[in-house]
Amino acid sequence: MHRDLVGRLFDDRTLARLAELADLDPARVLDDFTTQEAVTSLAEVEVIVSSWGCPPIDDAVLAAAPRLRAVVHAAGSIKHHITDACWRRGIRVTSAAWANALPVAEYTVAAVLLANKQLLRIREDYRSRRAPYDWQSGYRGAGNYRRTVGIVGASRIGRRVIELLRPHDLDLLLHDPYVDAVEAARLGARAVGLDELCAASDTVSIHAPELPDTLHLIDRRRLALMRDGATLINTSRGALVDQGALERELASGRLDAVLDVTVPEVLPADSPLYDLPNVVLTPHIAGSLGGELHRMAAAAVDELARYAGGRPFAHPVLAEDVHRTA
Structure with missing residues (x-):
């Protein structure tokens, strides 16, 4: 996601809950998957928590992320970063579109x-x-x-x-x-x-x-x-x-x-x-603004908790529905 988004998206309580659920380095925020930092991270990652500004997760990214199993999107549309390569790989995807x-x-x-x-x-x-x-x-x-x-x-x-x-x-x-x-x-x-x-x-x-x-x-x-x-x-x-x-x-x-x-x-x-x-x-502000961003982050962490517990996502994004959604 955008590097400056994390502090606005996650309040302290939600970030703490995220850290309890996952092996997480909260200072490692990626907005470019081609850097050495990104390559090192992708080699180990199982779940990507994404939001606005996430680069496309394409074949090259997936090749660098052999353990990746899911993308939890703390925002609405996934069309900007979830590519056909993700669906071919069987990556599980969820979105906070309902919260937005x-x-x-x-x-x-x-x-x-x-x-x-x-x-x-x-x-x-x-x-x-x-x-x-x-x-x-x-x-x-x-x-x-x-x-x-x-x-x-x-x-x-x-x-x-x-x-x-x-x-x-x-x-x-x-x-x-x-x-x-x-x-x-x-x-x-x-x-x-x-x-x-x-x-x-x-x-x-x-x-x-x-x-x-x-x-x-x-x-x-x-x-x-x-x-x-x-x-x-x-x-x-x-x-x-x-x-x-x-x-x-x-x-x-x-x-x-x-x-x-x-x-x-x-x-x-x-x-x-x-x-x-x-x-x-108005300048495209009807969606989540200010404190409303915290709802999307909380929704993403709820989905991560379901994943960690071996349960299906409550709000999955399915490949067959993408063609008719925002």
Whole structure:
């Protein structure tokens, strides 16, 4: 992982527990598998505990690590470092993606509830008026009662968002090609096509993975289907949205947006998204931030404890699922 990440990822208690479970040198943190230090370590290692910044574990790394049996990833996606060579070797892999999903879902739910309250529009209106006004008459369509929220993707995050929104008086729609009507109903949503979801929802929230099939999933045509005043929330990947088309809709004032991801990250300094009053723009921080990193580390150590005890991982990553996950 990144060398400076360990102190932010592991608190003292979790690091101490890790040291109890494994023969560990906590000062040996690798961000390059080609150094002599790395080669020496790999010769003995049985488990790699990885996180953001881990280099690819390819054939050359595996050749240098004859005893390697498992990779415990204290972060979300494993696509940056788990290669086909790992699957061929039969390396067991687990990820803390479920732990990283929790703060993303919390961010999303907060954004949904505030969007339906028309927070951005009312804030700008209040800032402009600076005087008494009949807000009840002016914003009759605001509020969360019987509003429609569309969830694109029944991923870990999408499912957690649905779970957290269920107690509210909302109509929850779900589009996911791998989820049928019965499964959607069990989750607490109604399965619909993506066009219907875009057209019917007051808020559309994206939770699908970035895949060749999902590039510009929300394109110009689907943005045009969205209701006037609707809000698009994207905490997934920027490439799932046609950003040029979205910028035009936002500049017109027809739609609002909460964007935690863009193309590129970071946006150019002259991007209009920084200044539009109907946009909340954040720098990919919906996932684990600050103290939330400790949850991912604790999750990784829990998995290492299962491995040390001869038990299967609670959150394994399977080769056959990688093609349709983030």
